[in-house]
Amino acid sequence: MTDTVLPGASAGAQNRDQVRKSLTRRHRNEALFRWAGILSIAAALGFVAILFGMILSKGLPSFWQSTVHVEAYFDPELIEGGPRPELADFPSQADYQEAVNKWQRAVTLSNWNRIVETALRAEAPDFEIESRDLLELVNSAARFQLRDMYFANSDVLGQTVPVSILASANTDNWLKGTINRDAPDDRQQLAATTRALADQFEANGTISFDFAWHIFTNVDSRSAPATAGLAGAFMGSLYMMIVVIVLAVPIGVASAVYLEEFAPKNRLTDLIEVNINNLAAVPSIVFGLLGAAVFINYLGLPRSAPLVGGLVLTLMTLPTIIIATRAALRAVPPSLRQAALGLGASHNQTVFHHVLPMTYPGVLTATIIGVAQALGETAPLLLIGMSAFIANIPAGPLDSATALPVQIYLWQGNENRNFFEARTSAAIIVLLGLMLLLNAIAIFLRSRLEKRA
Amino acid sequence: MNALVIAALLLVLLTVSYQVGWSRSRKLADGKDTRLHSRPIYHGVLAALFAVLPAIVILGLWALFSQSVTNSFILAQLPAEVAQQQPFEVQAAISRVQAIASGYGVIGEPTPAEAAAASAYASFQQLSFLGVIAAAAALGAGGLFWAQRRIAPRLRARSEVEVFVRLALIACSTVAILTTLGIVLSLLSDALRFFSFINPLDFFFGTTWNPRFQSTGSGSAGEYGLLPLLWGTVMISIIAMLVAVPIGLMSAIYLSQYAHERVRGVVKPIIEILAGIPTIVYGFFALVTVGPFLSGLGDLVGIDIRATSALTAGIVMGIMIIPFISSLSDDILGQVPRAMRDGSLGLGATQSETIRKVLLPAALPGVVGAVLLAVSRAIGETMIVVLAAGNSPVLRANPAEPTSTVTVSIVNQLTGDADFTSPQSLVAFALGLTLFAMTLLLNVLALYIVRKFREQYE
Numbered sequence: 024m025t026d027t028v029l030p031g032a033s034a035g036a037q038n039r040d041q042v043r044k045s046l047t048r049r050h051r052n053e054a055l056f057r058w059a060g061i062l063s064i065a066a067a068l069g070f071v072a073i074l075f076g077m078i079l080s081k082g083l084p085s086f087w088q089s090t091v092h093v094e095a096y097f098d099p100e101l102i103e104g105g106p107r108p109e110l111a112d113f114p115s116q117a118d119y120q121e122a123v124n125k126w127q128r129a130v131t132l133s134n135w136n137r138i139v140e141t142a143l144r145a146e147a148p149d150f151e152i153e154s155r156d157l158l159e160l161v162n163s164a165a166r167f168q169l170r171d172m173y174f175a176n177s178d179v180l181g182q183t184v185p186v187s188i189l190a191s192a193n194t195d196n197w198l199k200g201t202i203n204r205d206a207p208d209d210r211q212q213l214a215a216t217t218r219a220l221a222d223q224f225e226a227n228g229t230i231s232f233d234f235a236w237h238i239f240t241n242v243d244s245r246s247a248p249a250t251a252g253l254a255g256a257f258m259g260s261l262y263m264m265i266v267v268i269v270l271a272v273p274i275g276v277a278s279a280v281y282l283e284e285f286a287p288k289n290r291l292t293d294l295i296e297v298n299i300n301n302l303a304a305v306p307s308i309v310f311g312l313l314g315a316a317v318f319i320n321y322l323g324l325p326r327s328a329p330l331v332g333g334l335v336l337t338l339m340t341l342p343t344i345i346i347a348t349r350a351a352l353r354a355v356p357p358s359l360r361q362a363a364l365g366l367g368a369s370h371n372q373t374v375f376h377h378v379l380p381m382t383y384p385g386v387l388t389a390t391i392i393g394v395a396q397a398l399g400e401t402a403p404l405l406l407i408g409m410s411a412f413i414a415n416i417p418a419g420p421l422d423s424a425t426a427l428p429v430q431i432y433l434w435q436g437n438e439n440r441n442f443f444e445a446r447t448s449a450a451i452i453v454l455l456g457l458m459l460l461l462n463a464i465a466i467f468l469r470s471r472l473e474k475r476a
Numbered sequence: 477m478n479a480l481v482i483a484a485l486l487l488v489l490l491t492v493s494y495q496v497g498w499s500r501s502r503k504l505a506d507g508k509d510t511r512l513h514s515r516p517i518y519h520g521v522l523a524a525l526f527a528v529l530p531a532i533v534i535l536g537l538w539a540l541f542s543q544s545v546t547n548s549f550i551l552a553q554l555p556a557e558v559a560q561q562q563p564f565e566v567q568a569a570i571s572r573v574q575a576i577a578s579g580y581g582v583i584g585e586p587t588p589a590e591a592a593a594a595s596a597y598a599s600f601q602q603l604s605f606l607g608v609i610a611a612a613a614a615l616g617a618g619g620l621f622w623a624q625r626r627i628a629p630r631l632r633a634r635s636e637v638e639v640f641v642r643l644a645l646i647a648c649s650t651v652a653i654l655t656t657l658g659i660v661l662s663l664l665s666d667a668l669r670f671f672s673f674i675n676p677l678d679f680f681f682g683t684t685w686n687p688r689f690q691s692t693g694s695g696s697a698g699e700y701g702l703l704p705l706l707w708g709t710v711m712i713s714i715i716a717m718l719v720a721v722p723i724g725l726m727s728a729i730y731l732s733q734y735a736h737e738r739v740r741g742v743v744k745p746i747i748e749i750l751a752g753i754p755t756i757v758y759g760f761f762a763l764v765t766v767g768p769f770l771s772g773l774g775d776l777v778g779i780d781i782r783a784t785s786a787l788t789a790g791i792v793m794g795i796m797i798i799p800f801i802s803s804l805s806d807d808i809l810g811q812v813p814r815a816m817r818d819g820s821l822g823l824g825a826t827q828s829e830t831i832r833k834v835l836l837p838a839a840l841p842g843v844v845g846a847v848l849l850a851v852s853r854a855i856g857e858t859m860i861v862v863l864a865a866g867n868s869p870v871l872r873a874n875p876a877e878p879t880s881t882v883t884v885s886i887v888n889q890l891t892g893d894a895d896f897t898s899p900q901s902l903v904a905f906a907l908g909l910t911l912f913a914m915t916l917l918l919n920v921l922a923l924y925i926v927r928k929f930r931e932q933y934e
Contacts, residue, residue: 056828060730063723278649304919306856312908316662371638399754402858
């Protein structure tokens, strides 16, 4: 007995020994593995934090822009064209219009820069500065701002009116310190006197950092970068999203309904199915090539038009909506269909009156995910000419336009790096904010719809 | 104006025919013993379909063919020798006549022939528009008349409407097929036109990428070697995978096997935020933050790393792909049967041993599929590389140097004024075709592997 047990026992003891010895190593490996997991999660979260930290820290200051508050004197000596023509003085509307046009031309030709200059000098009477350097302080569209004020209300002639003028992009850089303030004169964008005046203005409160509403109301500008805004790109994106929603949702839902509820299982429907799965993974730039070749070159639709952009994005979004709607349809319990059919509803009635309404929350979420994806897409839009510089707000989906992500692309490439790095980040904040809003709406609507269902 | 007239016509047809179908079928059933087969709503819809569809068909045909009809009409008005000129001269002559007719005028005095053609064209324009509208209205009225004659208690209006609905559904689901067809045909045809300029062998196996600008080239078409671009693409994808696969996979493992439910509920959505950020934002991030950081780091350890390089683009692309890998792997790990895990743990393996020796081998095909999908996404990614890869299409092995990719070259060649006739812009389609074929192959393979994996455990 003992003979047979002993070797076994010693082998067992040996094994236990071995196991005990290896346990330390195994536990160390376990801890290492666990730490690797924690580290990768930390890395992923760290990337999110760095990304958002970078964008917010760069972009948020850009929403408060240096603005010069001056008293502008609408000098009758300088403003030409005399008083605005009155309608009563003219025999017909046409004559009046002609006189107004003539007056506006004359007014435009007046020396508005002098008025800007005088207003600026009034804030720092003892400061010696050349006019050219002085005008560098404010954005180059300041003279048009005053002129438009005068067009809107010509009663200000001969009066002194408080005006807020945006400082130039270079002044803004200098005051915010986004360029090296210690760099030598030949490396600075502004003359030494202009910089000194900007500092003095900031100290005496003539320049303050005001909320830059114009980011939302102005269009892109090259001549006066300080006034560049997102309104044009926003409208372009809006038109495209309307096209996407109007086309992609009905078509996507209809094909999902057909494939899930009606289609017989045969080669053709298999083909459609494989197709949709593949389309979902085709690179977006290929859709841009399709748009350039088919919509623009073959069908002759206008370049840079939100309509074409919307069509391209529709084709790109379709698979997302189809796949999600099909998943939602599959989740509807079969008993619902059986009950409806059993009560004598036709196949169509069953689907459209009973099954489809159950999927609305899912379809809604899919739509918003698809639209958010389309909203952020850039590459295909570059290929259909939406990266052109457009200086007005598009009035319809056939006008030339650009889109928010493309505007980001254009701004990051601007020569005035210091200013546009911040402005680009601001545009990114706006874009991400819109996406966040879309998702919040989706969550809100979804919870309401689900509560009702 | 025209659009308004057309919309008004369609709207009137729609309301009138629906109303007629609805009220007539109701009258049939009112106060008598006859029962309608279908509810009046369906009769109304059927009548509306019969009235509006023919009108829409006519208007659609006109929209398709009006251009060519108009052109041939104008050409017929002009002297015969005009039509024998080059196509672009013919087109110019036609647009001239149209400009005269529009009243905006043209440069130079219009010739008598042009003036005559223009006035003929103006009246033709009016007549044809009126004709089309009249035809559409007449057909619509005819359809309505026929539809209301058919209205009877036994008419299976609902079934007929349902057939229409079914057809509409089928038409919608063919859009996906048409899209693929459109992609393949447009890429193929333009790529073939490109290959009529450049030998395909020079394209696929060339090692120099130097498409000269059309304006500077004196007959020289430039060199279009795909290999530098392909190498750049592959290098960036490899770097991206080196970043994304370990981090994504390990996060998925930790979140699904170790993490507390509450931690998982917070961390998972935060990581998935990365998936929703537009790629242009990643590109900007790479350009402004990651690039300078890497080149600073390189200075510190004495390696020359350029701010825009394959490394910068690859790392940022990896960050972008992390949520893609982690959520796919999460799904796949969740599909491995619990019994396998419990068995391993019960035999005394530690948790990490269970994961490494049991879970991962079981989930391997699925994970490979996920990685392949991620690679196909990395290959097709555009904006990050446009901004951060440095756009230098030279064959180099060093990832710290700038490089270029297939997608970047597509953007460079087709942005600007594309005229679709020069190899400089047509090459974009050959590149697109290559890209499409590569991603298609990867996707099909990945979907096949993932599907096989799912079947294994079902």
